[in-house]
Amino acid sequence: MKRITALLLTLAMMFSLIGCGGNNTAATDDGGADTGNRTAAAGDSADGTTDEVWADDNSGSGEVCGDENGKYTVGVIIHTTTDFLCSKYKAYTDYLGKAYSVKFNYYIIENFADETYLSAIENLCAQGVNAIITTNFSGTAVLQGLKICEENGVYLGVGWSQIEESIKDQVYASDYFVGGSYEADxxxxxxxxxxxxxxxxxxxxxxxxxxxxxxxxxxxxxxxxxxxxxxxxxxxxxxxxxxxxxxxxxxxxxxxxxxxxxxxxxxxxxxxxxxxxxxxxxxxxxxxxxxxxxxxxxxxxxxxxxxxxGQYVDVVFPFVLLYNALEGNPMDKVEVPVNFIICKSGEEFSDYMTYLHSDGVYAWTTEEIDRLIKSKNSEASAKELLQMGAGYSIEDTIARHGE
Amino acid sequence: MNTRTTNLINAGKVILLPVFVYVLFFLCSRGNFGKPASMIMNFKQTLAPTLISYAMCCNMLCGRMDLSAGAVVMLSAMLGAKMVYLYGIGLFPFVLVVVGAGLVLGTISGMMYLLLKVPAIVTALGVCMIYETLSNLASISWVTAINGEITTLGRFPYCLIIFAIMFILFAILFNDTKFGYHVRACASSQQIAKNAGVDTVKTAFICYVVSALFLGVAALLKISIQGSIDTPMYMSSTNIIFNCMLGIYVGLALEQYCNLLIGIFVGNFIMNMLTTGLLSLGLSASLQDTVSGIFLMIIMIFTYNNQRVIDFINNRKMKKELIKANM
Missing domain, CATH: 3.40.50.2300 (Response regulator)
Structure with a gap:
């Protein structure tokens, strides 16, 4: 009896976990908002976003994306790659990576403790990445992270976070810190x-x-x-x-x-x-x-x-700074303040989705980013990054990409 | 005094405690606290924590601190929500997944304790960390949300019906079965219970299985009422159980006046009133924790020592009367 009970319990547990990790069945794109009539046949996908979030590694949505055989590998430390914001963030890196021959290696952290970040940086360095983007990295632990990067010859860019004023000079003095970006929080x-x-x-x-x-x-x-x-x-x-x-x-x-x-x-x-x-x-x-x-x-x-x-675009700034540094053409170190997108009506959110967030739509295309890559445009400067961050809005994107 | 009068007095004493807390916050907040709608909300909020308290109760009485209970609740709810997200499952399968996952996870936790033969708190901490990591893997974001029909069981009267069923089930299990007597025997002394022929290992295993069932149902009520489940981090799943543990302690303090089950419910209701009462006074989160800790200590000190205080007053009275009589 005990054996049968144990077997049943094990099977139930396995089913739960298999169900949890399933990736061939369609998910909804509404975060579970509508619970009716949503089951799709295995192998079907409801839409591109679903693929982006749940599909297998081949489509670039595993822990690795971009150009698998890229000449550079950039580690990204982030808390998830599956929610509305981070899946788009990852999709953007996939898009950038394929255009610039960069492989992105995602390192998922389960909490925001400084030790977790430092351990992630150590692990990524041990894996042999050329550069690291840390998201939400505590303003004060950057120095310790940079020390690890210096020891391993790895460049560091910071996203979604601003360097503490008290350690800014020390951080900027490091050859391996390239800069970063933060939102108007x-x-x-x-x-x-x-x-x-x-x-x-x-x-x-x-x-x-x-x-x-x-x-x-x-x-x-x-x-x-x-x-x-x-x-x-x-x-x-x-x-x-x-x-x-x-x-x-x-x-x-x-x-x-x-x-x-x-x-x-x-x-x-x-x-x-x-x-x-x-x-x-x-x-x-x-x-x-x-x-x-x-x-x-x-x-x-x-x-x-x-x-x-709308802060998924944040990744562009550390990416451009890191890529130029990896190419041997570092830009001036700068932390770019990036606008948020503010939606106060359904119409504004609909515009945001249409022009900035839907599948295959990004705030800046690779043609626009080319102008910021020094090997492609010797005039490229950090000033343009600052202008991009300050000008980021739905209106600006509509003006650039049109209807 | 006959039994009926004693019961009435005891019931009065049990009711006095939440009434005291209510009146205190009502006066301090100048009537802001304690409006009928708020009290209904408070009552609803008490249901899931009370079930968690029942789940932990048997193990706690036997000296086993199951710190993984919160992680079981969060992971079970997370698995259910994830199934809804992935496959759009209906209400019935959702209930099965959440309660089933709770049952399996809680039982595994118990089996780990029995197989590893290390202190329960150590096993529980290990299991808690594993389950939190699994929750992280299963989560979609900071929060995994459900809404619409799937949250039906979180509404009145369904949540109340589920709670009533579980309350009756626990009352029968705890008061009227061999298992309940064994638990109480083990609670007094494991060694004496063992010498008296109680299979303590079997009792411990059943404790975990019962606990698992209640944790599964608590997870169902929690996610149905709240509509979302947070992704645990930094052992945050233990936050869920601390208030529930305090509810058990209040229940144990009230046990001399009422059934433990009712005491635990009252304890959890008081804990919820404390939180909302302190909020209505405008206290910040950190101060709320401090004040609720102090407040709870006062309640416990009073409840455990009230007989001593009454005895002390009576003794003094008697002494005075004796002195007067001798003069």
Missing amino acids: YDAGYEIITSLIDAGCSNIAAIGYEPGITCHDRRWEGMMQAFDDHPEVKKAGEYRGLEFTKAVEDFLASDNTIDGIAITLLGIEYCSEPIKSAGREGQVKIAFCDLSENCQESLDSGETICAIG
Whole structure:
């Protein structure tokens, strides 16, 4: 009896895990928004995005993408490659890698501790990569990471994060640091609060990722500044941690006059169901950073007031800086501030999807990026990177790529 | 006093505790806290943690701290959500996947403990780390969300029905079966229970299996009510169980006045009221943890020592009366 039970349990476990790792069956592109009638036959794919996220390694969506036989290998340290943002980030590197003969080797980290990043850098160096892009790397641990890179002769570029002012000189002095890029996180935090205020919210709960990740810390600072600048608005409370849905539930249970929730990440996924569960649908507005598949419906319905994102393009900047350095033509070291895309209506999000995010669509094509590669354009300079970051918007992309 | 009067007094004492917490926060927040809709929400929020407490209860009574319980809940819910994402499965298969995964994962955790013969807390930590890593592999993003029909069981009255079934099941298992008596025997002393003929290894295994079933159902309720499950990192799955453990401690403190099951439910309800009450006072997250810790200690000190305090007052009274009588 015990053996049969053990066998059954093992089989059930195996089925669960196989189901989890399956990659031949279509997934939906809506993050599970619509649960009806979505099963597709094995081998079918619902759309390109599905392939991009779930298909096998041959299509470049495994842990390696770009040009498999590329002359350079660039390691990318990132927390996932499967969500709305990171799958597009990876798709962009695939596109760039194939055009510039670069193989991208993704290293997935399961947390944001400095030790995890340092261990990832060590492992990638041991694998023999030529350069590394670190995303969300803590502003203060860069020096230690750079030391490992220097020892291994590997270039380092930083994405989605800004170097701490106190160590900037030391970091810039290193021959192996090429520069990086970061988003206007402070402004984004400020914007999500002011957009809620503009929408008539007067009692807003603030929720943020636990302290320690530079981009989330900056977003939080921006949110707090907005509260300071608008004393007429009540801050229902603040939560910084990892249990976001519980925090939303707690806020809604503690105060039934809350009419706005500002969150530094993935607002719809964390807030929508708790709002419905509390019977406050239509009464509580949300604003957040990080776009997702569900934004269209939520912006259309008016539940979401402001959704900020589009930061997949960030990869272009460390890539260009690293590629030039690898080619022996390093650019001036620069950290490029990159605009966010702010969507306040379904139409804006639809434009974002059409011109910036849909399959095969990227903010800058390789023809445009060629102008930034010194071996192809000797006039290329870091100034142009700064202009690109500052000019990044839906309108700018429409103007360049047209209808 | 007859049994009925004693029961009524005890019930009053049990109800007094949440009423005290309610009144305290109601007054401190000047009426912001404790509106009917908020209390219903609070009640709903208590359901899944109470099931987790029941799941952990038998093991905790026997001195086994199962720190992997939170990871089991998160991974089970994650697997269900991932199945919805990948295959668009319906409600029934979703329920089977989540509860089934909870059952399997929890049982594996128990088997590991029994096979490895290392302290439960060490095994649990190892299993917890493995399950968190699996959750990370299975996750889509920071959060894996479901919505629509699939969250039906998180709404009233379905969540309440599921909870009631599990409550009755646990009540029968704990109060009216040989297993329940064995658990209580082991809780008093494993050695004496063993000498008295209780198969402690078998009891431990059944504890884990029962726990696994309750964790599976708790995972189902949690993801159905919340509509999403976070990707655990930095052992964050243990956050889920700490409040549930505190709920058990409050339940144990109230055991002298009511059934342990009711005590645990009241304990979890108080823990939820504490969180929302402190939020309504505008306390930041870090201060909330500190204050809820202090508050809980006060409750525990009072509950465990109230008889001593009453005895002390009575003794003093008696002493005074004796002195008066001798004068």
